[in-house]
Amino acid sequence: xxxxxxxxxxxxxxxxxxxxxxxxxxxxxxxxxxxxxxxxxxxxxxxxxxxxxxxxxxxxxxxxxxxxxxxxxxxxxxxxxxxxxxxxxxxxxxxxxxxxxxxxxxxxxxxxxxxxxxxxxxxxxxxxxxxxxxxxxxxxxxxxxxxxxxxxxxxxxxxxxxxxxxxxxxxxxxxxxxxxxxxxxxxxxxxxxxxxxxxxxxxxxxxxxxxxxxxxxxxxxxxxxxxxxxxxxxxxxxxxxxxxxxxxxxxxxxxxxxxxxxxxxxxxxxxxxxxxxxxxxxxxxxxxxxxxxxxxxxxxxxxxxxxxxxxxxxxxxxxxxxxxxxxxxxxxxxxxxxxxxxxxxxxxxxxxxxxxxxxxxxxxxxxxxxxxxxxxxxxxxxxxxxxxxxxxxxxxxxxxxxxxxxxxxxxxxxxxxxxxxxxxxxxxxxxxxxxxxxxxxxxxxxxxxxxxxxxxxxxxxxxxxxxxxxxxxxxxxxxxxxxxxxxxxxxxxxxxxxxxxxxxxxxxxxxxxxx
Amino acid sequence: xxxxxxxxxxxxxxxxxxxxxxxxxxxxxxxxxxxxxxxxxxxxxxxxxxxxxxxxxxxxxxxxxxxxxxxxxxxxxxxxxxxxxxxxxxxxxxxxxxxxxxxxxxxxxxxxxxxxxxxxxxxxxxxxxxxxxxxxxxxxxxxxxxxxxxxxxxxxxxxxxxxxxxxxxxxxxxxxxxxxxxxxxxxxxxxxxxxxxxxxxxxxxxxxxxxxxxxxxxxxxxxxxxxxxxxxxxxxxxxxxxxxxxxxxxxxxxxxxxxxxxxxxxxxxxxxxxxxxxxxxxxxxxxxxxxxxxxxxxxxxxxxxxxxxxxxxxxxxxxxxxxxxxxxxxxxxxxxxxxxxxxxxxxxxxxxxxxxxxxxxxxxxxxxxxxxxxxxxxxxxxxxxxxxxxxxxxxxxxxxxxxxxxxxxx
Numbered sequence: 001x002x003x004x005x006x007x008x009x010x011x012x013x014x015x016x017x018x019x020x021x022x023x024x025x026x027x028x029x030x031x032x033x034x035x036x037x038x039x040x041x042x043x044x045x046x047x048x049x050x051x052x053x054x055x056x057x058x059x060x061x062x063x064x065x066x067x068x069x070x071x072x073x074x075x076x077x078x079x080x081x082x083x084x085x086x087x088x089x090x091x092x093x094x095x096x097x098x099x100x101x102x103x104x105x106x107x108x109x110x111x112x113x114x115x116x117x118x119x120x121x122x123x124x125x126x127x128x129x130x131x132x133x134x135x136x137x138x139x140x141x142x143x144x145x146x147x148x149x150x151x152x153x154x155x156x157x158x159x160x161x162x163x164x165x166x167x168x169x170x171x172x173x174x175x176x177x178x179x180x181x182x183x184x185x186x187x188x189x190x191x192x193x194x195x196x197x198x199x200x201x202x203x204x205x206x207x208x209x210x211x212x213x214x215x216x217x218x219x220x221x222x223x224x225x226x227x228x229x230x231x232x233x234x235x236x237x238x239x240x241x242x243x244x245x246x247x248x249x250x251x252x253x254x255x256x257x258x259x260x261x262x263x264x265x266x267x268x269x270x271x272x273x274x275x276x277x278x279x280x281x282x283x284x285x286x287x288x289x290x291x292x293x294x295x296x297x298x299x300x301x302x303x304x305x306x307x308x309x310x311x312x313x314x315x316x317x318x319x320x321x322x323x324x325x326x327x328x329x330x331x332x333x334x335x336x337x338x339x340x341x342x343x344x345x346x347x348x349x350x351x352x353x354x355x356x357x358x359x360x361x362x363x364x365x366x367x368x369x370x371x372x373x374x375x376x377x378x379x380x381x382x383x384x385x386x387x388x389x390x391x392x393x394x395x396x397x398x399x400x401x402x403x404x405x406x407x408x409x410x411x412x413x414x415x416x417x418x419x420x421x422x423x424x425x426x427x428x429x430x431x432x433x434x435x436x437x438x439x440x441x442x443x444x445x446x447x448x449x450x451x452x453x454x455x456x457x458x459x460x461x462x463x464x465x466x467x468x469x470x471x472x473x474x475x476x477x478x479x480x481x482x483x484x485x486x487x488x489x490x491x492x493x494x495x496x497x498x499x500x501x502x503x504x505x506x507x508x509x510x511x512x513x514x515x
Numbered sequence: 516x517x518x519x520x521x522x523x524x525x526x527x528x529x530x531x532x533x534x535x536x537x538x539x540x541x542x543x544x545x546x547x548x549x550x551x552x553x554x555x556x557x558x559x560x561x562x563x564x565x566x567x568x569x570x571x572x573x574x575x576x577x578x579x580x581x582x583x584x585x586x587x588x589x590x591x592x593x594x595x596x597x598x599x600x601x602x603x604x605x606x607x608x609x610x611x612x613x614x615x616x617x618x619x620x621x622x623x624x625x626x627x628x629x630x631x632x633x634x635x636x637x638x639x640x641x642x643x644x645x646x647x648x649x650x651x652x653x654x655x656x657x658x659x660x661x662x663x664x665x666x667x668x669x670x671x672x673x674x675x676x677x678x679x680x681x682x683x684x685x686x687x688x689x690x691x692x693x694x695x696x697x698x699x700x701x702x703x704x705x706x707x708x709x710x711x712x713x714x715x716x717x718x719x720x721x722x723x724x725x726x727x728x729x730x731x732x733x734x735x736x737x738x739x740x741x742x743x744x745x746x747x748x749x750x751x752x753x754x755x756x757x758x759x760x761x762x763x764x765x766x767x768x769x770x771x772x773x774x775x776x777x778x779x780x781x782x783x784x785x786x787x788x789x790x791x792x793x794x795x796x797x798x799x800x801x802x803x804x805x806x807x808x809x810x811x812x813x814x815x816x817x818x819x820x821x822x823x824x825x826x827x828x829x830x831x832x833x834x835x836x837x838x839x840x841x842x843x844x845x846x847x848x849x850x851x852x853x854x855x856x857x858x859x860x861x862x863x864x865x866x867x868x869x870x871x872x873x874x875x876x877x878x879x880x881x882x883x884x885x886x887x888x889x890x891x892x893x894x895x896x897x898x899x900x901x902x903x904x905x906x907x908x909x910x911x912x913x914x915x916x917x918x919x920x921x922x923x924x925x
Contacts (some may be wrong), residue, residue, distance in 0.1 A: 112696065373709065415763075487755040487756075487758060487759050488751070488755050488758075488767075489559070489752075491559075491561060492559040492564065493560070493562075493598075495560065495598060495748060497746075497821055502747075502748055502817075502821075503753075503755075505751070505755065505758065505759050505760060505812045505814070506754035506813040506817045507760060507810055507811075507813050507814075508760075512813065
């Protein structure tokens with residue numbers, strides 16, 4: 001009975017059967033891993049991978065994989081990514097075994113060096129092959145580490161973006177800002193590790209904790225999808241009477257937040273609030289209201305909330321988002337321009353191909369367009385709309401590998417998984433299915449020309465991911481609260497005692513009619 | 516010392532900023548020379564939110580006080596408040612070295628330092644550590660152990676701390692004006708200096724200072740501070756409630772609260788109304804008096820309820836308040852507030868203001884100024900302590916010294 005397969009055993013609870021592996025690659029990666037162990041992470045296996053045996057022995061991770069036993073002979077990769085790649089290639093089998101059965105793989109890596117930059121993309125790719133969701137936490141080197149390292153890091157990042165489902169990128173320079181100028185360099189690196197550790201734990205618990213309002217992997221991807229040069233991440237925890245406010249303040253003070261200023265530009269923000277059973281709606285409400293002041297009105301807020309007994313009377317807030325480079329923000333409303341813009345390496349960070357997928361969606365807002373217009377959009381002279389449709393469907397298909405059958409318990413929400421399986425995951429099936437759907441327009445070519453795109457957007461949430469954040473999901477995800485009035489105290493720090501906002505008139509809180 | 520000491524108390528309150536200039540006579544009496552008072556802007560809930568505006572108001576208040584008292588203000592004692600301030604009791608203890616016979620002054624300093632060795636949040640700073648009692652080898656209630664024999668000296672302290680940067684903001688606001696801040700004093704502690712007398716502190720008393728943005732409280736039992744704190748609730752909240760409940764502009768609501776407001780329910784005729792006049796004297800809106808009073812009543816009762824719960828959480832000193840409750844601050848002028856407090860706390864309640872003072876009568880009678888006047892008394896107490904300690908010690912040693920001298924001469 002004890003040996004029973006974990007995923008079978010826990011099959012009835014989708015949140016429980018996610019096996020998370022946290023992989024630290026290279027020196028920086030294993031440092032981050034050590035920090036994660038120190039801080040404690042729930043139900044995740046930690047794997048350290050390094051070329052340097054000495055560093056590997058020093059790591060506290062339970063599982064260790066030495067890369068390139070022959071190539072580097074137990075020494076480091078010496079800052080040469082080529083050597084890193086070679087080392088990883090040599091140890092392919094070992095890596096594969098260590099990543100078996102994982103449904104989520106978090107890769108922690110410091111880019112710029114040899115092992116990290118070289119091996120990480122390969123390892124991410126392997127994890128992907130095994131059917132896991134791959135989230136990469138990458139740190140970019142400090143400015144003073146030199147331009148060459150920076151270039152190597154940029155290249156590796158680009159490669160990682162191709163392999164992984166999501167890349168969260170931390171600029172060491174940015175994190176250094178948060179530290180007092182007097183602090184030692186050691187502390188600067190430690191703070192980077194701390195930030196990574198916090199985000200790994202926050203994201204892991206995002207999927208692990210029982211959610212009142214659950215945040216799925218899809219939400220995370222959208223939040224990070226902005227092709228942002230910069231990931232915005234904030235985490236704060238607090239207890240006491242004013243915990244909602246303090247937790248938020250701390251989250252906004254996080255090094256990657258720039259005191260919440262970064263959020264102003266974000267298109268899509270993921271917020272998860274976690275607290276003990278005593279967390280009140282009012283607190284959540286206050287917190288979200290405060291947070292709302294930092295987020296632009298157009299931004300989509302993906303809100304999740306979970307209750308965890310272990311939190312006691314603490315409350316934590318996790319804010320994840322990404323901010324686009326300015327060029328892109330301009331380009332965004334005109335998807336036709338995007339392909340050339342999106343090609344430069346630094347931009348396509350999360351998903352290399354969503355740009356292509358955007359095309360079918362774009363057609364939707366203009367349903368009255370004539371056939372000719374559509375032809376213009378889909379560059380290959382479209383003989384019949386059916387062809388373009390097949391293309392469009394096949395495109396998202398390639399991206400859909402994160403919901404492969406081997407990982408049926410992926411954290412992507414259930415209905416989504418259902419949608420994906422509707423397409424089937426092997427190539428021939430959708431190809432067969434798609435024309436069938438389009439047969440109707442083919443029969444009556446002229447009038448319903450604009451329909452195919454519409455069909456595409458509906459059954460395929462995968463495509464919806466890449467759509468501009470103003471999808472129909474928006475209304476479902478944000479909680480609509482009854483407006484609370486605090487009058488002249490609107491802008492001041494709220495007075496909260498026992499979970500009640502005392503700035504709201506007493507008679508309103510007690511529901512006493514005064515007129 | 517022939518020259519009288521001049522002290523200035525400055526309170527940066529939510530509704531008004533006031534500077535009080537007082538003179539401490541050699542016989543220990545105090546006299547208020549002048550008061551500068553301006554409506555406060557840029558302060559919310561006792562804390563500065565708009566630095567420049569607040570600085571300007573402080574400047575005006577000090578200038579007015581200088582004008583009225585004909586004194587140049589060089590340094591002030593500053594009252595601070597805000598919800599970030601919290602307090603607790605802690606006991607420190609030191610062992611007296613074997614080779615030392617009696618307890619000395621330095622041991623008192625050591626025990627104070629020992630009591631302060633507690634963890635407060637890293638962003639916080641100590642504001643006060645107020646002595647409660649000494650214990651010598653377990654003997655309770657020693658007031659001054661210097662000169663006593665003993666091996667172990669303990670002392671209970673009441674420690675008040677708050678967020679460092681917020682305290683510094685208030686201090687900087689004054690320093691901008693080239694005025695020194697001699698000491699920052701937690702506002703209810705200052706009020707208690709003038710509102711409560713020695714006797715009341717010994718019997719046990721609760722002082723509630725309900726100001727514009729905060730309600731500060733301090734509990735004295737057996738002459739020592741046992742509990743203190745701040746609720747970020749005050750007169751502004753009442754005004755805000757009225758403004759929202761009756762849909763009036765804030766200024767109008769404030770006027771209505773001051774002129775017509777009462778916390779007593781069921782005391783007016785059915786359908787009795789208050790007629791609001793606009794600036795030109797025209798009859799404007801009518802407001803039902805009972806509605807107005809209900810809004811005020813609910814807020815004030817809630818504040819008292821909260822306070823009561825807060826006081827009961829810790830050792831329940833409410834049972835030891837022989838002298839009862841003293842309410843001061845601007846909101847103590849609300850009609851019937853003493854009755855309501857009596858109802859909630861089930862204790863005798865007094866509306867209190869500064870006592871044992873001479874000088875500008877209107878200032879002393881005004882409970883809004885209790886904290887600022889209290890600062891002067893606090894300053895006096897500190898200054899009396901210092902020179903007197905030094906002189907008296909000299910006086911004590913002088914005869915011995917002279918005796919020795921005489922001995923050698925002879």
